[in-house]
Amino acid sequence: MQLGIFTIGDVTQDPTTGRTPTENERIKATVAIARKAEEVGMDVFATGQHHNPPFVAPANPPILMAHLAAQTEKIQLGTATTLITTTDPVRIAEDYSYVQHLADGRVDLTLGRGNTGPVYPWFGKDIRQGIPLAVENYQLLYRLWREQSVNYSGRFRTPLQGFTATPRPLDDVPPFVWHGSIRSPEIPEQAAFYGDGFFHNNIFWNKEHTERMVDFYRQRYEYYGHGSYDQAIVGLGGQVFMAKNSQDARRTFRPYFDNAPVYGHGPSLEDFTEQTPLTVGSPQQVIERTLSFREYAGDYQRQLFLVDHAGLPLKTVLEQMDILGEEVIPVLRKEFDAARPAHVPEAPTHESLVARHAAGKDPIPGGGPDSQAAKDRAQQAEAAQRDHENAK
């Protein structure tokens, strides 16, 4: 089980002091938070990608990831999310390969479409084409990382003739890709087709939505023959705030919650805690709630927490991470690992992907010959052939 944090890099006024950090302070705080994540024994630090205030998540995450790679030893560096719709897939291929080399393979990425309408036209795109953009751009990214010389023409970018993305991925094994979506079933379908991971942010919606998305992804993963239903690679988000006792946690967090970007000035803390996976309470309550995600998502591979948003000062965030590292994560890791059956894999790492590649077991997009998908395709082809014969 990989346990870590993800950040959206919001620059938000601290509602209790009225102070807004400068962009420089927020960026440096992000670095401090990532270093702290490694220090307290977390497995993953993932950064968002943003192009608009009030966010200072990098417009190109590999810039931050490269910096962190130089300052850390072990922690996996990821994204939450990389915008597959508005970022040129050629630059994603090249920049993430480069940082993968710098980080000795400690890199993966989660692709998302981005739901900030104004961003799309800045990059010459149209939000209504979100799904087709995600489909076409990822297909190109997938090929750029695996084919030495790419000929390509598509709807959304200039054609390529004999193009080689450089550098090539480390050990010829591309970074692992998670596909993130809150409510569009086409995205778990995409993740399943390629045998990639599926990440649900699990923050803004009730758990029934997360459950449907994960269930659908698992079904389709099995259909495409990449493994059984319970072997699909699932990641979840979550949001926590802790204190020794739950009253203190609620009292401290409430002003931040009430004024938070996205959901602030809306539901009460109590309602939102009940309706979504947000947990504000004692470390024990966070442990119990997080372990309960298994009940609707199955045995999953990655759990990321949002801890640094809504204007929480750096000092508080680092304290929260201390509690996570000391009291929560060791218990979660032990419990999740104990509960997971032996045939359910861990989250992929560069080492496991290199071994898989060497063994010739890379997933075949759309499913290998033994998959149900391949059988259905053969049957359809046969039926079409029969129709053709009969028509003669």
Next chain:
Amino acid sequence: MTDRLTLAVVTAGLSEDSTTTRLGEAIAQAASTTVENAGQHVDIQVIQLRDLAHGLTDMMITHVASRAVQDAIDTVLTADGLIAASPTYKASYSGLFKQFFDVIDESALENLPTVVAATGGSPRHSLVLDTAMRPLLSYLKALVLPLGIYAASEDWGHNDLQRRIDRVGASLGTMLLAGSQGSAGSTDGASHGDAARPGLRREVKDDFSDVPDFASLLASVGS
């Protein structure tokens, strides 16, 4: 075979004894009488938007439906008929009334027999049914009945209002019966919304029921 029918009354009335809610319920009763006379039964489910006001605002902001809001949406989604009732505020339906229909899926009301009803302080607002309520519900593809009811304060003192209510209720009741006959042949336990009506079909859409297979998604972008 008797099909159990449900009729949803969505009312944006605000006061404890609201004329808007009274009007909606009276139409439902009248429809029920028509249905009972034909030997069938209709469950009337009243959705008081006042009780959902906070939940609807929260949902606007976060997309998360509270249990109560989700129950209300599901009630409308699976109903056989709808009475939509609002007080007239500033020459239109109230903001609360619109909020409910703003959070409902585009296809949720498709082919749903619907009566529009409104109340107001002055008879001079009676066109609110046709200038505000019909366009909204037509946009949502509801089957809005030609007859609706606008009741001004002064109408509550006249017998004529009950006559109009009975007339509207009868035509809604007849629509409900027509729908139930259309589905009387189906005996499987398929979801309620699949019930076929003569010449029309109401389907409750499931996001996951027709996800295109990825190969066709790829083909559609030409990759």
